[in-house]
Amino acid sequence: MLTSLLADEDVRLSVRESGPAHGPAVVLVHGWAQSGEVWPPGESFHAYAPDLRGHGGSDVPETGYRDSATWAGDLRTVLDHTGPAVLVGCSYGGLVITDYLRRYGTSRVDGVVLVGAITEIGPDRPGGVTGRVLREALPDALSDDPEVAVPALLKFCTAQGGDVQRLLGTALRVPARVRRDLFRRDVDSSEVLKAVDRPTLVVHGTADEVVDPAAAEYAAATVPGAEMRWYEGVGHLPFRERPERFAADLAGFVAAVAP
Secondary structure: OOOEEOOOHHHHHEEEOOOOOOOOOEEEEEEOOOOOOHHHOOOOEEEEEEEOOOOOOOOOOOOOOHHHHHHHHHHHHHHHHOOEEEEEOHHHHHHHHHHHHHHHOOOOOEEEEOOOOOOOEOOOOOOOEOOOOHHHOOHHOOOOOOOHHHHHHHHHHHHHOOOOOHHHEEEEHHHHHHHHHHOOOOEEEEEHHHOOOOOOEEEEEEOOOOOHHHHHOOOOOOOOEEEEEEOOOOOHHHHHHOOHHHHHHHHHHHHHHHH
C-alpha cells in the first residue's frame, strides 16, 4: 500500500506500507540515491518505507538537502503517521536517523537498527568512513552528464547486489543536484550517538565496500549498550545477501523492544 504524507514546506513523501496492520511499527529508511522499494516487505511487523525527499515517488524540492533539520522534519512527519516505532536506517539512512535524534531525541523511538550505515559525514568523520567502491564512484556519480554518471552509478549499484538494473534506474531518477547536495554536508554525530537511550543494533557486512566496516565499529562503540552483529563475507546490503538471517534478526529485535 502506498501512502502520501505532507511534510514541511508542503513536500509530499511517498511511503510504502506492508505487514500486519496491528503489528509493531518499523520505519525503514533507505540510502543515498535509492528508494523505499529497496527494502523487503514487513512480515511480523508493520513496515513503513518512505522515499526520502528527492528520491523515488516523493517530491523533489529545489533546496533543503544540506540541512539536518530538513531530514529530521521529514522523519518526524513519518513518525506522526506511524506513532512510536523502531527506526531502521541503511547506508545514508543512518545519517537521516541521527538527524532526527539530534533535533527530537528518542521519545517516539522504540529502538534503532543501523544496517551498513553511516551516522556522520564529512572529512575525517569516523562514523562516515566510505569503502573503496564509493570512493571510486565519486565524484563522477554526482555529474549532470549521464555519460559520466552512469558508469560510476553502475559500480555503486553493483556493489549492492540484487537487481542492478532496477537499482541503477532508481539512482538515475534522483536529480544530480540532489545527489550532490547529500554529499555536501559536514555532520558530527558523536554527542547524538552518546545520548541514545534506546536499544540499538548495528548490522554490517564484513565485505562492505560502500560503507567501511569501521563506521559500524564506531557507531557500536559510541551508542551506550549497542549490539554489533557482523555478517561474514557479506557486502553493503545484508538484507539482500542474507535475507532469511536478516529477517530473523530484525524480527527478534523488534519483538524484544516494541510494545
